[in-house]
Amino acid sequence: MNDPKPRTAISPTREDNYPEWYQQIVKAADLAENSPVRGCMVIKPWGYGVWENIQRALDDRFKETGHVNAYFPLFIPVSFLEKEAAHVEGFAKECAVVTHHRLEANAEGKLIPAGELDEPLVVRPTSETIIGAMFSKWVQSYRDLPILMNQWANVVRWEMRTRMFLRTAEFLWQEGHTVHATEAEAQAETRKMLDVYEAFAHEYMAMPVIKGEKTAEERFPGAVTTYCIEAMMQDRKALQAGTSHFLGQNFAKASEIKFLSAAGVQEHAWTTSWGVSTRLIGGLIMTHADDNGMVIPPKLAPSHAVILPVIHKEETRAEVIAYCERLQKELKALHYAGRSVSVQLDLGEGRGGEKYWSWVKKGIPVTIEVGPRDIANDSVFVGRRDRMDEKRAGMARKDFVAGFLGLLDGIQEGLFRKAQDLQKRHTVTLTNRDEIYAYFTPKNAQQPEIHGGFVDCFFACGPEESARLKEDLAVTVRCIPLAHLEERGTCAITGKSGARRVILAKSY
Amino acid sequence: MNDPKPRTAISPTREDNYPEWYQQIVKAADLAENSPVRGCMVIKPWGYGVWENIQRALDDRFKETGHVNAYFPLFIPVSFLEKEAAHVEGFAKECAVVTHHRLEANAEGKLIPAGELDEPLVVRPTSETIIGAMFSKWVQSYRDLPILMNQWANVVRWEMRTRMFLRTAEFLWQEGHTVHATEAEAQAETRKMLDVYEAFAHEYMAMPVIKGEKTAEERFPGAVTTYCIEAMMQDRKALQAGTSHFLGQNFAKASEIKFLSAAGVQEHAWTTSWGVSTRLIGGLIMTHADDNGMVIPPKLAPSHAVILPVIHKEETRAEVIAYCERLQKELKALHYAGRSVSVQLDLGEGRGGEKYWSWVKKGIPVTIEVGPRDIANDSVFVGRRDRMDEKRAGMARKDFVAGFLGLLDGIQEGLFRKAQDLQKRHTVTLTNRDEIYAYFTPKNAQQPEIHGGFVDCFFACGPEESARLKEDLAVTVRCIPLAHLEERGTCAITGKSGARRVILAKSY
Incomplete structure (x- = not known):
């Protein structure tokens, strides 16, 4: 057969212009398209087919681990959001606010908002506060615990710079929300769901991930601990592909989720939340697609x-x-x-x-x-x-x-091995500042996009030194890998002792 | 076993207070609960499990009939809604309007909306206009047709009086949207999907329905023809359980969905839309539940x-x-x-x-x-x-x-037969006004809820006479049954000839 094949089917190639290559993959594979609504994409049938397979595989695993699905309101009263201080701080700056409940023609016949609400409603950016309000009604006694729920839903965060799948104003996700009688049980749940995400990433997405803990700066607003899975994309940047939060008693206190313990004492419960989103499809693209287009692992292919x-x-x-x-x-x-x-x-x-x-x-x-x-x-x-x-x-x-x-x-396994090779090839252990700066500086000014990788190093920078690193190199701590959680050493940047072992990288 | 059974497990009974019985079923079966957000319900795991089974069964049928799923934005710019005159008229009066994109603390530290949008966005009450905008880009030639898409999504209609599942501000649904090159093909699609809904209602919900056409008053805003399935509830009122709309070229003209025909002529396309929602769960309750609680047909039972x-x-x-x-x-x-x-x-x-x-x-x-x-x-x-x-x-x-x-x-079939018996028992053929008035007047003032039923009659009332019937009896034309679409006779109310054969009933 006489193929009308150009040098590559996608132009530009990854080497030539990685961000533009990404957009061209989304288009050539017919995965999604920008919509006339600012920051909102349309997920087209082929892309949505991938999402349906992601949903089915994850949903089976959530159910196997004892979770049930439910559905909570799209809208959150502003007063609910305010209940947890760090939470509102984190989400108030970028949320869609509903202020009216009808449209009316003005004198010129132009439709304008009418019927102002007594209290504005926020389109959920995440549902801890509204779900917490329900949990506080449902939890009375230790016999009501644990509550293990999940919701498949759309959420909105008014991002200023958007990119299809990776960062959009509206996106689809699942959010798990659980309530437990003890701290240990909530911690175990948080880690168990992180394991579910890791297994899913490896077995279905053919995308190797590093499980780790986030530093305070990158923590979910209101969480005590945020765990994550981080994957290396082909431009060697990190993608946070899923998070699992141990919320301590922060939201239980904010929403008054209390129970009578077996010993007859009123206690605040312990909660967790965890989620993955349509961002995973961005991760699939940047893990597997090549200069001829998209490559979908068979387990997720429509x-x-x-x-x-x-x-x-x-x-x-x-x-x-x-x-x-x-x-x-x-x-x-x-x-x-x-x-x-x-x-x-x-x-x-x-x-x-x-x-x-x-x-x-x-x-x-x-x-x-x-x-x-x-x-x-x-x-x-x-x-x-x-x-x-x-x-x-x-x-x-x-x-x-x-x-x-x-x-x-064979294809599924081959894709995983190939991605794993890339991650291994571009993960280096470094021990001093100069090495780190050299590693994250592009060798070729014509080719600024693809360079660097994951730096495995000991790290004890304070806020100022971390900010400097971010400004100089656009590099941040992606996570403290769980595999090395207890290790301590000498900080590669500051020389301070007692530093934790982290992964440094540029990221999406 | 010594059962602690009261006379009935649910109080009040259907006979005693039907609307309150309905609320008690929702509560006793743990299907849903009102949320602190006005008009929005929480669908609890047992209720959501029913919805998941409804989704799976319908989704399989949509795919078997050649449809694919996609996902379109939650928000609709007001200018899009305005493109179809009847449509905006129908939906502008009850929609959630997003006017700002962040919250800011005012001088008193109170969070208030900030970052006003140039153009307000409406939370989708239905998606014809936003999907139409995409279709207009995707359709160029007759080779691009038909487009057969479906979306599973949440929608918002700011209803003033709400009742769980039956009428809520936010609800979950599917909305099919298709584009065709010819009127005949679009008509056939509209009817095909109505048949899918009928088969689903009968085979899965064990709920007998009457397929029919809506009169102009009950038509979807912007449709040329609205078809529906109507079911009889146990209080003998009708529930509109699904609709399928032939939209003619109305939305194709509003959204400029045009194609180059095989003959080389630019033509406007023909579109349809069709949907069912979580309202179906309200239909399940009122079809099967009894004075001891919920009864779920096996095919939909979690x-x-x-x-x-x-x-x-x-x-x-x-x-x-x-x-x-x-x-x-x-x-x-x-x-x-x-x-x-x-x-x-x-x-x-x-x-x-x-x-x-x-x-x-x-x-x-x-x-x-x-x-x-x-x-x-x-x-x-x-x-x-x-x-x-x-x-x-x-x-x-x-x-x-x-x-x-x-x-x-056996259970599945028995439930269908029982519901069918009820419908047959309370469907009467009437030929004059007095009979109709007598039929829809409660025999017992103590028991106003359960009476009447479906009246099968010829009907040719104009707007004034129809309004009178609605005011006197709360009765409307539910549909013109497809089985009798061509029949003509003498109007039971006005005596006019050439009247169509309709179903009159009270309704939800």
């Missing part, structure tokens, strides 16, 4: 494969399509990662090469081309999205079908 | 059965629980209506009778009590939620498990 009938002459059309339909049916009968295999049969118009490349750009794991000559041999012509450097090859249909699930597994 | 271990003596505890766990595992291995059978094992504290009744009130289809004597006989003690008048009976475990799916089917 479709696992596409069949492209090759029809050069009208008289072969019926035979080719019938063969493709049988093949589609065979593959659809298989199950992979908890759902039926999904196979597209692309009967659209357009030239074969163009159609093939449109699916490559969408990141479908497997392409299957079938023409009359293949049918004569009962064979199919197979391409793997993760191995674009290999020539597409013909193989017996029977073998292909029998090996299909193994093929998907 | 759990199909609960196992209640009967433990009178501590020394039998381990054996009883082990037996129950084995039984739970056996049942969970079964599949019903596209999902694994879900079985609760209630190990909570509390007396057996209380626990049993709490599950009855929640409407779980089957209760299974197991004590040492049952275990000795390898038998279980089974109760059916749909047959509370029958004594719960012991049966061999093996037979019970083997017949479990059939039992669920």
Whole structure:
């Protein structure tokens, strides 16, 4: 087949202009699009299909760990937000405020807000305070605990600079909210959900992550401890991909969540919250996509494969399509990662090469081309999205079908290993300031985007020194890895002893 | 077992006070609760579990009929809403308006809205206009058509009088939006989705519905034709349970959705929209619940059965629980209506009778009590939620498990038949005004809620006569049944000829 392949299907490449490459991937893969509403994106069917698979996989894990779903109001009265001081401080600066409940035509016939509310409502940026108000009613006795709930919802944070999936005014997420009788139980829940996120990132997203604790500066507003999973993107920046917060008794006190203990004493409860969002799709893109388009791990791909009938002459059309339909049916009968295999049969118009490349750009794991000559041999012509450097090859249909699930597994595992290699290659252990400054300074001024990586070092900078590092290098502490939580050493920047071992990086 | 059963578990009964009975069912079954945010409810886990099953069943059907899911912005600029005159007229009077994008402390330290937006945003009451703006970009040629999309989302309509599930300021729904090249195709889509809703209502909700067309007064603002499914509740009022709108070219013109036809002509497209919401759960309650609590059809029940271990003596505890766990595992291995059978094992504290009744009130289809004597006989003690008048009976475990799916089917079908009987019993064909007035006038002033029903009659009233009927009897035309769309006769009220055959009823 004569492919109309340019040097790469996506322009610019990652090397040429990484941020612009990202936007082009979102567009070429038809994942999302900016909307006419400031900062709000439209998630298109292919992107939403990825989100549906993320939801299903996570939701199963939440339920397996004893959580139930519920739904709480979109609106939060301002007085609720104010109940926790750090919380309102963190969210008041960027929230959508509802002040009226109807529109009325003015003298010029222009519609203006009318029916002013007694108390303005904020569109939830997160739901601790409104859910806390309900928990305070539901929790009376230790017998009512624990409460283990999750909500799938939209939230709004009025971000000034937005980028599709990574930072949008409205985004979709899940927020878990739990209430416990003891500190230890709440701590265990916080860590358990972090483990769920890690396992999901590794097994489904094929995205290696580092579990860690956030420093005070990066903590969730109102939390005692924020845990996170951090992943390395292909430009070697870090992406915070999920967080789990131990809220101590802060929100229990703010919302008066109290219970009568087994010993007959009134106590404030202990709460947690944890969430991941459509930002994960940004993480998928920057972990796996290449200069030919999106690459989606099979476990999250809306479709696992596409069949492209090759029809050069009208008289072969019926035979080719019938063969493709049988093949589609065979593959659809298989199950992979908890759902039926999904196979597209692309009967659209357009030239074969163009159609093939449109699916490559969408990141479908497997392409299957079938023409009359293949049918004569009962064979199919197979391409793997993760191995674009290999020539597409013909193989017996029977073998292909029998090996299909193994093929998907191979792709899934290969993507994880490749991402893990990148992370390992660009994680360095450094022990002094000069090394760190050199590491985070671009070698090539023409190519400022892709450089640096994760620096594993001991760190004991105070606010001033941290601010300096951020100003000079745009670098911050991404987390204190849980694997090294107890280690202490000499700060690479200040030489202070008793420093904790952290990951430094630029970040999204 | 000594049941602490009052005359009925729910008070008041339907007979005593139907609206209050409804609220008590929502509470006793733990389906939802009012929130501190005006008009917004909290959907609790048991209620949300029903919604998840509704979603899954409908989503499968939408996908089978070629639709894909996507997600569009929560906010709609006022200027978008204004594009379709009837539409803005219909929704401007009750919408949440976002006017600011942050909160700031004033001189007294009180948080007030700040950062006024150039153009106010409305929280979507429905998404025709914002989705239309995207469609106008996506549709260029007849090759881009049809577009068949659906969105699962929250919407807000600032209703003044709210009732949980039936009418709330915020509710959850799905909204399908499609674009077609021809009028005929858009009409066919509108009717196809109405058929999907009818089949879902009958097969899953066990709720008989009448498919019909709305009169101009009850049409969706901006639609050419609104089709609906109408169900009879136990107080014999009608509930509009789903709508499907043929929008003609109204929204295509408002949003400039145009395409180049195969003949090379620029044409406006034809659009449809269709939706059902969490209101369906209100419909489930009023179709099936009784004076002992909720009754959930098995296909939508969050759990199909609960196992209640009967433990009178501590020394039998381990054996009883082990037996129950084995039984739970056996049942969970079964599949019903596209999902694994879900079985609760209630190990909570509390007396057996209380626990049993709490599950009855929640409407779980089957209760299974197991004590040492049952275990000795390898038998279980089974109760059916749909047959509370029958004594719960012991049966061999093996037979019970083997017949479990059939039992669920029997309950599902029985509920449908019972609801259908009610609808038939209270649907009358009337031919004159006096009969109609008598039919809709309560016989007993003490009992104003439950009376009347569906009147099948010919009807040709104008706006004035219709308003009179509404004022006198609170009765409106619910729909023109599709089954009788072409029939004409003599208006039962005015005696005019050429009248259409309609269903008159009070409604929610």
